[in-house]
Amino acid sequence: MFFIVNRCARGGQGYKIFIKKIFPLIKEGMPNFGFRVTSSKEEAITTAKRLVEQKETFIVACGGDGTLNGLIRPLCGTETSLGVLPLGSANDFALASLGMPSNPIKALSALLDGEIIIADVGTIKNFSFLNVLGIGLDASITHLAHKHPIFSRMPLKELRYGFPLIQELQNPSFLRVKIITDGQLVFEGNVFFLNIYNGKREGAYFYLNSRGSINDGLLNGIVVEDMNFRQRLHYLLKIMKEDFKDLPAIHQFEGEEIKITILNTNGAMINAQVDGEPIVFESEENSTTLIVKNKHEALRIITPKA
Numbered sequence: 001m002f003f004i005v006n007r008c009a010r011g012g013q014g015y016k017i018f019i020k021k022i023f024p025l026i027k028e029g030m031p032n033f034g035f036r037v038t039s040s041k042e043e044a045i046t047t048a049k050r051l052v053e054q055k056e057t058f059i060v061a062c063g064g065d066g067t068l069n070g071l072i073r074p075l076c077g078t079e080t081s082l083g084v085l086p087l088g089s090a091n092d093f094a095l096a097s098l099g100m101p102s103n104p105i106k107a108l109s110a111l112l113d114g115e116i117i118i119a120d121v122g123t124i125k126n127f128s129f130l131n132v133l134g135i136g137l138d139a140s141i142t143h144l145a146h147k148h149p150i151f152s153r154m155p156l157k158e159l160r161y162g163f164p165l166i167q168e169l170q171n172p173s174f175l176r177v178k179i180i181t182d183g184q185l186v187f188e189g190n191v192f193f194l195n196i197y198n199g200k201r202e203g204a205y206f207y208l209n210s211r212g213s214i215n216d217g218l219l220n221g222i223v224v225e226d227m228n229f230r231q232r233l234h235y236l237l238k239i240m241k242e243d244f245k246d247l248p249a250i251h252q253f254e255g256e257e258i259k260i261t262i263l264n265t266n267g268a269m270i271n272a273q274v275d276g277e278p279i280v281f282e283s284e285e286n287s288t289t290l291i292v293k294n295k296h297e298a299l300r301i302i303t304p305k306a
Contacts (some may be wrong), residue, residue, distance in 0.1 A: 006063030014087030064088015131199035181255035
């Protein structure tokens with residue numbers, strides 16, 4: 001078993017937890033383990049590719065959702081299984097979709113005694129995601145939280161993401177979209193929120209796909225129609241309470257392939273996020289079509305025994 005440790009996870013606190021609490025345990029009880037501390041996504045990917053070539057059986061991502069996301073492509077379609085020690089800020093996929101304990105020592109025990117499932121992977125262009133793809137409000141918040149000179153330096157995730165959330169709820173911008181799922185038109189109109197889920201939760205609090213499954217062959221989408229600030233705030237509070245199923249401006253859909261056409265791009269870059277990591281897409285002059293696909297049973301993942 002090889003541990004890839006993200007030095008920057010949870011502002012560096014995840015690395016400290018690994019060194020103080022996890023490393024002594026694996027050193028004592030696992031004589032054949034290996035580990036590497038990485039400082040960038042590229043370094044983690046390079047390490048994972050080398051390990052796959054060497055036929056490593058288990059690779060454990062020690063960090064959060066972003067750390068996990070970086071290891072999808074090197075391990076996808078291989079015989080190497082991916083585990084996770086939830087040492088990041090939110091750990092949405094590990095805690096909500098895999099059922100890993102939040103306590104790192106208990107999570108290590110769950111890994112060592114776990115079982116393998118074959119999980120689905122979402123793809124869009126040359127990006128992959130295990131948990132969520134976000135466009136619109138979600139993406140704007142993620143970009144601000146990662147790149148804003150003030151927000152990005154806030155130590156608490158509630159502040160780092162909370163202030164961008166308040167700012168973006170007041171932002172009058174919207175996307176005009178047409179969504180076709182498995183060949184059927186499911187929505188057309190103005191939206192300020194558009195997310196596609198494989199996992200159950202995001203942002204540590206938002207269970208927007210609580211009934212979803214990570215290996216049912218389907219992706220689950222949610223769009224929220226554009227509205228004024230007061231209505232946006234009302235919907236947000238309902239969503240936080242998981243009381244949004246009957247709200248008329250929320251539309252849900254599912255499918256193996258989801259085609260999203262953004263009709264008002266006008267050549268501007270399109271902000272998005274995958275598993276909490278900010279990304280961008282180039283757009284066409286008038287409209288841009290993005291195709292999201294589900295790779296069924298593409299990745300071996302370690303989960304706690306039921």
